[in-house]
Amino acid sequence: MKKGHFNSSSFSQDTLHEECGVFGVFQNKDAAALTALGLHALQHRGQEAAGIVSFDGHRFHEHRALGHVGDIFGSEAIIKRLAGTAAVGHNRYSTTGETVQRNIQPLFADFESGGFTLAHNGNLTNASILRRQLVKRGCLFQSTTDTEVIIHLTAISECQTVVECLIDALQQVVGAYSLVGMTNDTMIGVRDPMGIRPLVLGKLENSFVFASESCALDIIGAEFVRDVEPGEVIVIDKNGTTSLKPLAISNHHLCIFEYIYFSRPDSILEGSSVYEVRKRIGIELAKESHVPADIVIPVPDSGVPSAMGYATETKLPYEMGIIRNHYVGRTFIEPADNIRHLGVKLKHNASRAVIEGKRVILVDDSIVRGTTSVKIIEMMRNAGAKEVHMRISSPPTTHSCFYGVDTPERDELIAAKHSTEKMCSFIGADSLSFISIDSLYRAVCSSARDPIKPQFCDACFTGQYPLSLLDLEEGEELPQFSFLSDLR
Numbered sequence: 218m219k220k221g222h223f224n225s226s227s228f229s230q231d232t233l234h235e236e237c238g239v240f241g242v243f244q245n246k247d248a249a250a251l252t253a254l255g256l257h258a259l260q261h262r263g264q265e266a267a268g269i270v271s272f273d274g275h276r277f278h279e280h281r282a283l284g285h286v287g288d289i290f291g292s293e294a295i296i297k298r299l300a301g302t303a304a305v306g307h308n309r310y311s312t313t314g315e316t317v318q319r320n321i322q323p324l325f326a327d328f329e330s331g332g333f334t335l336a337h338n339g340n341l342t343n344a345s346i347l348r349r350q351l352v353k354r355g356c357l358f359q360s361t362t363d364t365e366v367i368i369h370l371t372a373i374s375e376c377q378t379v380v381e382c383l384i385d386a387l388q389q390v391v392g393a394y395s396l397v398g399m400t401n402d403t404m405i406g407v408r409d410p411m412g413i414r415p416l417v418l419g420k421l422e423n424s425f426v427f428a429s430e431s432c433a434l435d436i437i438g439a440e441f442v443r444d445v446e447p448g449e450v451i452v453i454d455k456n457g458t459t460s461l462k463p464l465a466i467s468n469h470h471l472c473i474f475e476y477i478y479f480s481r482p483d484s485i486l487e488g489s490s491v492y493e494v495r496k497r498i499g500i501e502l503a504k505e506s507h508v509p510a511d512i513v514i515p516v517p518d519s520g521v522p523s524a525m526g527y528a529t530e531t532k533l534p535y536e537m538g539i540i541r542n543h544y545v546g547r548t549f550i551e552p553a554d555n556i557r558h559l560g561v562k563l564k565h566n567a568s569r570a571v572i573e574g575k576r577v578i579l580v581d582d583s584i585v586r587g588t589t590s591v592k593i594i595e596m597m598r599n600a601g602a603k604e605v606h607m608r609i610s611s612p613p614t615t616h617s618c619f620y621g622v623d624t625p626e627r628d629e630l631i632a633a634k635h636s637t638e639k640m641c642s643f644i645g646a647d648s649l650s651f652i653s654i655d656s657l658y659r660a661v662c663s664s665a666r667d668p669i670k671p672q673f674c675d676a677c678f679t680g681q682y683p684l685s686l687l688d689l690e691e692g693e694e695l696p697q698f699s700f701l702s703d704l705r
């Protein structure tokens with residue numbers, strides 16, 4: 218493959234997109250304001266849209282919009298309108314369903330027993346099959362999200378309480394889900410039986426909090442209580458918390474990419490600091506792929522801790538040779554094709570003073586299509602780098618994710634079709650190495666709670682999917698809106 222001539226249709230798709238962030242507060246007079254802060258801390262998990270639903274003891278209130286949390290919930294008037302002592306929030310990056318107003322979560326439904334709202338991080342792998350069955354039974358869908366399938370299954374369940382109906386619904390779905398739900402008198406946190414997506418429980422004085430990551434507890438000063446366990450349903454009401462284990466437990470399979478890229482480095486994930494794990498990944502990467510060089514430079518921001526680990530192991534100077542402009546929106550929202558190729562230049566700039574005449578080790582977290590790496594390496598050479606050796610803190614991404622992370626189709630993943638040598642020549646590096654899966658596990662597991670039997674989902678590197686992909690096997694297509702009146 219010639220340098221830079223891979224079929225790079227769009228810059229915008231050259232990263233794995235985070236999935237979603239969920240948050241909930243129960244029994245706090247500032248529930249909506251705290252939820253807005255929690256969503257702000259989880260902004261990295263979803264930047265397309267956000268929503269909050271609150272309950273004031275009599276009525277539910279809701280506000281959802283496209284955009285960033287600060288823009289949507291920055292107004293005091295909006296927070297005041299979200300009255301009540303309980304609130305659930307959601308940050309969205311669409312992994313199923315189109316990006317329109319009706320797909321913004323938390324979703325809400327009026328049941329016979331009262332209101333029910335649900336926020337979901339993850340992706341169901343049998344949602345289309347279930348949806349077709351539900352439509353045949355007369356269910357009217359308002360969105361194209363897989364989350365609404367859970368709501369309909371809950372609504373038609375013949376169990377007694379909403380919690381029992383939700384559990385009945387979850388026994389029919391397959392996939393990755395961390396959920397925060399709310400009824401008139403309870404808040405419910407659920408993690409799927411494999412625990413693919415994270416969810417933590419926190420406490421703020423007498424209030425309880427659910428959040429996708431512990432960094433969202435820190436922002437409101439809440440104390441970390443514990444991870445919600447895989448397959449666990451935690452129900453909070455005025456009497457406190459009840460832990461239920463109604464879902465068949467399978468082997469634990471937390472998404473390993475949460476450690477590499479998705480989670481914030483200041484989060485603690487299943488007992489391990491994401492920052493420390495990333496540093497250890499850099500150490501392992503250096504041990505197996507170091508070449509003579511002068512400096513180590515991260516591709517900011519997610520490459521930073523791994524580059525620090527790499528520099529520590531090799532005793533090379535660690536330098537911020539690439540500066541990221543934090544005030545640029547995500548590349549995928551650049552409007553027109555004719556300026557989209559500018560994405561990386563808008564976001565990153567190389568510092569000639571640091572780079573000129575140096576042999577550089579450049580550390581990044583992943584290569585998806587490879588188009589971003591082409592631009593960054595070109596930028597390094599234009600800044601005078603003598604050599605550029607690219608080191609990647611994940612194994613080659615060869616398979617798509619079906620559990621809540623937006624990845625391109627498999628044939629668009631550069632590593633699915635090309636050897637490391639070909640990828641190296643395409644991105645224009647002097648050498649290219651990815652961390653091996655064994656070294657990745659060594660880095661992730663060295664402080665895991667169960668070092669003997671660490672279990673993670675690593676399917677995007679190995680193709681070994683821990684959960685069946687039922688919709689895919691049946692050739693089911695995702696539903697689309699037939700009538701689009703919403704603001705896109």
Ligand code: SF4
Binds near residue numbers: 617675676
């Ligand atoms: Fe995470 Fe990859 Fe598994 Fe998706 S396929 S859950 S991104 S490890």
